[in-house]
Amino acid sequence: MGVPAASTFEPRGASYGRAVISGRELEDARRFAAVRLAEAGVVLTDDERVAIEVADFGLSRLEESGLQLLVYVNTDRYCAKELVLQPGQTCPEHRHPPFDGTPGKEETFRCRTGLVYLYVEGEPTAEPACRPPQGAYTVGREIELRPGMQHTIPPGTLHWFQAGPEGAVVSEFSTASRDELDEFTDERVARTTVVG
Amino acid sequence: MGVPAASTFEPRGASYGRAVISGRELEDARRFAAVRLAEAGVVLTDDERVAIEVADFGLSRLEESGLQLLVYVNTDRYCAKELVLQPGQTCPEHRHPPFDGTPGKEETFRCRTGLVYLYVEGEPTAEPACRPPQGAYTVGREIELRPGMQHTIPPGTLHWFQAGPEGAVVSEFSTASRDELDEFTDERVARTTVVG
Numbered sequence: 001m002g003v004p005a006a007s008t009f010e011p012r013g014a015s016y017g018r019a020v021i022s023g024r025e026l027e028d029a030r031r032f033a034a035v036r037l038a039e040a041g042v043v044l045t046d047d048e049r050v051a052i053e054v055a056d057f058g059l060s061r062l063e064e065s066g067l068q069l070l071v072y073v074n075t076d077r078y079c080a081k082e083l084v085l086q087p088g089q090t091c092p093e094h095r096h097p098p099f100d101g102t103p104g105k106e107e108t109f110r111c112r113t114g115l116v117y118l119y120v121e122g123e124p125t126a127e128p129a130c131r132p133p134q135g136a137y138t139v140g141r142e143i144e145l146r147p148g149m150q151h152t153i154p155p156g157t158l159h160w161f162q163a164g165p166e167g168a169v170v171s172e173f174s175t176a177s178r179d180e181l182d183e184f185t186d187e188r189v190a191r192t193t194v195v196g
Numbered sequence: 197m198g199v200p201a202a203s204t205f206e207p208r209g210a211s212y213g214r215a216v217i218s219g220r221e222l223e224d225a226r227r228f229a230a231v232r233l234a235e236a237g238v239v240l241t242d243d244e245r246v247a248i249e250v251a252d253f254g255l256s257r258l259e260e261s262g263l264q265l266l267v268y269v270n271t272d273r274y275c276a277k278e279l280v281l282q283p284g285q286t287c288p289e290h291r292h293p294p295f296d297g298t299p300g301k302e303e304t305f306r307c308r309t310g311l312v313y314l315y316v317e318g319e320p321t322a323e324p325a326c327r328p329p330q331g332a333y334t335v336g337r338e339i340e341l342r343p344g345m346q347h348t349i350p351p352g353t354l355h356w357f358q359a360g361p362e363g364a365v366v367s368e369f370s371t372a373s374r375d376e377l378d379e380f381t382d383e384r385v386a387r388t389t390v391v392g
Contacts, residue, residue: 041237043308043343073304073348073369078274080304080369108269108276112239147239152269173269173276173369 021054021062029054032167033068033084040113040169042082044070052084057092058190064133065189067091071177079177083109083170085116085163090130093119093137093160093185099178104155107174111145115164118143121157130162136186145170158185217250217258225250228363229264229280236309236365238278240266248280253288254386260329261385263287267373275373279305279366281312281359286326289315289333289356289381295374300351303370307341311360314339317353326358332382341366354381 030052037044048070055067068084085091096105109118117130124140139158143151145168153159155175179191226248233240244266251263264280281287292301305314313326320336335354339347341364349355351371375387 041308045344048344072306072346075302075304075348077302077371078369080276080306080367106271106273108271110268110276112237148241148244150268152271171276173274175273 021056021060025062026054029062029066029068029086032086033070036084036113036167036169037070037082042112042169055191057184058188059092059135061133062086063089065090065092065135074177076176079105079172079174081172081174081177082112083168083172085114085161085168085170087165087167088163089167090133090162091160092135092189093132093139093158094182094189094191095156095158096178097156097181097183099181102155102175105175105177106152106155107172108150108152109145109161110150110171110173111147112169112171113147114166114168116145116161116168116170117164118145118151118153118159118161120151120153120159129164132160132162135189136184138185217252217256221258222250225258225262225264225282228282229266232280232309232363232365233266233278238308238365251387253380254384255288255331257329258282259285261286261288261331270373272372275301275368275370277368277370277373278308279364279368281310281357281364281366283361283363284359285363286329286358287356288331288385289328289335289354290378290385290387291352291354292374293352293377293379295377298351298371301371301373302348302351303368304346304348305341305357306346306367306369307343308365308367309343310362310364312341312357312364312366313360314341314347314349314355314357316347316349316355325360328356328358331385332380334381 033052034049053069056062059065070082072080098104119139120141121139122141125142128142182191229248230245249265252258255261266278268276294300315335316337317335318337321338324338378387
């Protein structure tokens, strides 16, 4: 039993059996995202390529629950990002609460490449394409997004999403993004962004 | 002297010597934009392809002053578009005034392909790359945007832009877009969008 390789990351979600993601996993995820963005025709500067964020949501099971993202701009009025998902990777169920007198973040997901299944509030889909990973998932109205398709999520409403078997690149257009305010259904989840 | 082919378009800018753009010009511009977006890796739905807007700014000199655009989303809080410029095409100088108790539109331009020169308020660039077309142009601080580069324009400030010799595809992320409120320096200019 050795010390985890990347002990600078706060260990969370120990019940999932592994405390941290390694520096190797982080670099692999960042490289994966850069390649997929390039394949989608997205040109990045050198500074942006090393600024790709990797979020493991404190669960330390990155391939299962996680997200790679690049923030283009995030003012106090609007935000634009590219999200990159590994094959079958899930962003856990959450919502964006009101803040600073606003109704909370409103966001539009537009699929660029691959395939992503979005799950939102409403009548659950009878035979959904995805099964959520271990955790707390309560909404099940499925919206399939293929390249060129998009969907807007009202503020304060629950949602989660999972990539298809090839992964996905998804543009996110929204009001100001304040990730640290996100409310996750699974209280073990934290919007941890592993950046180094 | 015949009747203009597309007489359903309101004639404007007659001092420029031609009253309207033809249906052929409109279709050519739309097709150009669709091809350039595809080359940039942007996948459009069939509905979007026919919804590409062509703005001639009422000047009826589309190749010189004009813009092709596709609006992904425009809620009352944020907006995202793709702008497509023909080689050397200029979007005339304008600003976005306050409305509905907001400071006015704030926008980020991100170059996807090609090259675009943005001109904003500030110390004029000594040897600018572009010459504006006939009209009223008063700001001259040049910002060169190549693929992967972006710039954010504060609300209420004057700006114009011109594509390089190959044209450009530019993503625009912003607060809510209300084109009809735009204030152009050249009073002959109108934010006319020719869509049919």
